Amino acid sequence: MTGKPTLAVVGATGAVGVVMLQILSQRADIWGEIRLIASPRSAGRKLAVRGEEIEVVALSEDAFDGVDIALFDVPDEVAAQWAPIAVARGAVVVDNSAAFRLDPEVPLVVPEVNPHAVRTRPRGIVANPNCTTLTMIVALGALHAEFGLRELVVSSYQAVSGAGRAGVDTLRAQLSLVAGTELGTKPGDVRRAVGEDTGPFPDPVALNVVPWAGSLRQDGWSSEEMKVRDESRKILGLPQLPVAVTCVRVPVITTHSLTVHARFQGEVTVDGAREILATAPGVVLCDDPAAGEFPTPADVVGTDPTWVGRLRRALDDPTALELFVCGDNLRKGAALNTAQIAELVAADFC
Amino acid sequence: MTGKPTLAVVGATGAVGVVMLQILSQRADIWGEIRLIASPRSAGRKLAVRGEEIEVVALSEDAFDGVDIALFDVPDEVAAQWAPIAVARGAVVVDNSAAFRLDPEVPLVVPEVNPHAVRTRPRGIVANPNCTTLTMIVALGALHAEFGLRELVVSSYQAVSGAGRAGVDTLRAQLSLVAGTELGTKPGDVRRAVGEDTGPFPDPVALNVVPWAGSLRQDGWSSEEMKVRDESRKILGLPQLPVAVTCVRVPVITTHSLTVHARFQGEVTVDGAREILATAPGVVLCDDPAAGEFPTPADVVGTDPTWVGRLRRALDDPTALELFVCGDNLRKGAALNTAQIAELVAADFC
Numbered sequence: 001m002t003g004k005p006t007l008a009v010v011g012a013t014g015a016v017g018v019v020m021l022q023i024l025s026q027r028a029d030i031w032g033e034i035r036l037i038a039s040p041r042s043a044g045r046k047l048a049v050r051g052e053e054i055e056v057v058a059l060s061e062d063a064f065d066g067v068d069i070a071l072f073d074v075p076d077e078v079a080a081q082w083a084p085i086a087v088a089r090g091a092v093v094v095d096n097s098a099a100f101r102l103d104p105e106v107p108l109v110v111p112e113v114n115p116h117a118v119r120t121r122p123r124g125i126v127a128n129p130n131c132t133t134l135t136m137i138v139a140l141g142a143l144h145a146e147f148g149l150r151e152l153v154v155s156s157y158q159a160v161s162g163a164g165r166a167g168v169d170t171l172r173a174q175l176s177l178v179a180g181t182e183l184g185t186k187p188g189d190v191r192r193a194v195g196e197d198t199g200p201f202p203d204p205v206a207l208n209v210v211p212w213a214g215s216l217r218q219d220g221w222s223s224e225e226m227k228v229r230d231e232s233r234k235i236l237g238l239p240q241l242p243v244a245v246t247c248v249r250v251p252v253i254t255t256h257s258l259t260v261h262a263r264f265q266g267e268v269t270v271d272g273a274r275e276i277l278a279t280a281p282g283v284v285l286c287d288d289p290a291a292g293e294f295p296t297p298a299d300v301v302g303t304d305p306t307w308v309g310r311l312r313r314a315l316d317d318p319t320a321l322e323l324f325v326c327g328d329n330l331r332k333g334a335a336l337n338t339a340q341i342a343e344l345v346a347a348d349f350c
Numbered sequence: 351m352t353g354k355p356t357l358a359v360v361g362a363t364g365a366v367g368v369v370m371l372q373i374l375s376q377r378a379d380i381w382g383e384i385r386l387i388a389s390p391r392s393a394g395r396k397l398a399v400r401g402e403e404i405e406v407v408a409l410s411e412d413a414f415d416g417v418d419i420a421l422f423d424v425p426d427e428v429a430a431q432w433a434p435i436a437v438a439r440g441a442v443v444v445d446n447s448a449a450f451r452l453d454p455e456v457p458l459v460v461p462e463v464n465p466h467a468v469r470t471r472p473r474g475i476v477a478n479p480n481c482t483t484l485t486m487i488v489a490l491g492a493l494h495a496e497f498g499l500r501e502l503v504v505s506s507y508q509a510v511s512g513a514g515r516a517g518v519d520t521l522r523a524q525l526s527l528v529a530g531t532e533l534g535t536k537p538g539d540v541r542r543a544v545g546e547d548t549g550p551f552p553d554p555v556a557l558n559v560v561p562w563a564g565s566l567r568q569d570g571w572s573s574e575e576m577k578v579r580d581e582s583r584k585i586l587g588l589p590q591l592p593v594a595v596t597c598v599r600v601p602v603i604t605t606h607s608l609t610v611h612a613r614f615q616g617e618v619t620v621d622g623a624r625e626i627l628a629t630a631p632g633v634v635l636c637d638d639p640a641a642g643e644f645p646t647p648a649d650v651v652g653t654d655p656t657w658v659g660r661l662r663r664a665l666d667d668p669t670a671l672e673l674f675v676c677g678d679n680l681r682k683g684a685a686l687n688t689a690q691i692a693e694l695v696a697a698d699f700c
Contacts, residue, residue, distance in 0.1 A: 153611045250600055298539075
C-alpha cells in the first residue's frame, strides 16, 4: 500500500464518535481520507474533523469501499453484523462493542499493555476493551510486568456518560430537579421528585449511587462486572486470574474511578510501585495526600492518561497494593484507545 | 435505682444530635428526664423531644448532676475532656467520638453483634463505632458468626452528612451552581464553577467523587480507613483480621454505601448467606437484580436497618462473598446505635 490509509468512523454521531473526531483532530495526522459513517437518519449531517466539515454517509456495504481501517462504535448487534462486511470489503475493523472481545480469533488490545497482539487478527477484527477495564488496565499492566499479578478486587464509581448521551441527559435533568431543594433526607424523596422515568438507569442517579451497570448475567453478576473480569484476564494473558468486581454508577458526567486491591506474586513496596507508575507510558501518578493530591473525575475529565493515586501497601498483606484510579471513559476508555489501536494497525500498512 | 433513668444528650444541636432527638421520640420511652446539653452558644434554644419542648443547657460539670446515662456526640477533644467529668458525676457515658473507641478499657458496642461487651466498662464509658464501620458490621457480624471471617476488602461511597452540616451545606450549594449547566466535561470546569471554598472536603463533591475522608495517617492511609479496620477488628473480636479499605466521598446527602469482599474460613454459598441475612436482626436483604432490586441511598435514607444487596459468591474463590450494603449514617451509623447502647445500659439499671 502506498500513501496514507483511509479511515472510516462508524457511529460518528454517537457520544464516543464525537470524542473520536476530537481525538483524530488532536493526534498526529497519519490518515488520508477520513470517512464518517452513521445510521441513515444521521446521514447528511456535517461534522468537523481535522478542521474541515465532512458529510456523514449512511451505513452500507459500499460505504466501506476503499477503507483501510474502520473504527466501529455502535451497539453490539450492529457491530456483529457489519464488522465482517467491512472486513470483506477490505478494511481492518477496530471494534469498540462487546461483540468480538472474547472471540479467541480477535485480539483485545491496549497499546501500552499488549501492542503485539494487534498483529494476529485472523478475522480482520481487533477489539477495544470496555471502558471500565480500560480505566485500570494500563496501570495494572505496568505493575503486572514487574510484580506478577495474582488477584484483583475492584469496585467502580462509573460516570453516567458510560450509558451514552441518554445517561448524561438523565443526570442533568435530575440535577435540575433536586438542586435548591432539601431532598435526599427521607426514604424515596429523590425518587418521587425525579419521577418514574429514570432513563438508562434502574434508579435515580442524582444524590444517589446505583450498584448496577449493564444487564443481568448468571448468579447475580452484571454484564459490566463480567466484562472487567474476562477482559482483564485476556489483555493481561492471565486466563485464571481471580477477579472480583462490583460496578456502581455515580452522579459524575464523565470519568470512571476504580478502587483496586491488587495482590502480586511476592512482596511489593510502595516505592517500587511508585517508580514503575511514574515512568509507565499513559500513566500519571498523582499521589500526595499530605498536599491534598489525589485524582478525582473533576480534574481528570478531558485528559488522556490513567491517573493513579492513594497508593498504599495493604497493612495486613505485604503482597497487596491499594490504588484509586481515574480515567476519562470516553477518551482512554473508548475513543482514544480505539484510535491508538488504529495507529498500530496503520503502522503495519505503511 | 428506682424509677426511670435520666438521660442527657450532649451535642443535642448537631447533625447527629437532631436525629438523636427524633429517634428518642420514636423508640419505646424508657427514659425519665431527658436533658439536652450543648455548647454555651446553643444554650437557651428549645428543641422538641417526645412531643415536648426542652431548653438546651450549657455544657458544665453541674449539667451532669443526676444524669444516669449521657450520650455524647461532640468532637473528639471535647469528648476526651468531658466524658470523664460526666462519669465522675455518676453517669455512664455512651460516646460517639473516636476518643475512646480503641481504649482497651472501653467496650466498642454494636448491640446486634457484641451486646454483652457493654457490661464490662471499667472507665464508665461505652464507645459507639464510626459510621462507616457501622454501615457493614451488623451484616458482617451475622455472617461471621456462621462462617468465620478471614479477610475484608472494603470500598466506601460515603455521604456528605458524614462531615456534618457543613458537608450537606457544601454539596447543596455546589449542586445549585452546577445544575442546569454543561459542566463536568472539561478538566477543572466544576472546580472553577464552585470556587476555591470546598467546605470540609479537599475537592468539589458535586459531579465528582473524592477518595478521601478524615485526616492523614501513616503511609498514606486516611483516619477513616484506619477506623474501619481497627474498629471492625475490635467489635468482631478478631484482632488480626486483615482489612483493606479505601474511603471515597460521593455526592449523596445521607446514607453510606460500601462494597465488601469478605473471605471466610471455608466454602460459603449464596443460599446459606441469604438465609442468615434474611433472619439477622437489623438487616434487610434487598437482592433481586432480575426485578431491579438492590439497595440505594435514595431509598435507604431515613430507615434504621442495614440493607444488603448484590450478594454473590466470588467466581474464583468459593470462600468469598461480594456484598453491597447501605445504611443511614446518621441513624444506625450514629444516633440509633448510640440510643441502642443506652437502652442496653439502662436495662441493667432497672
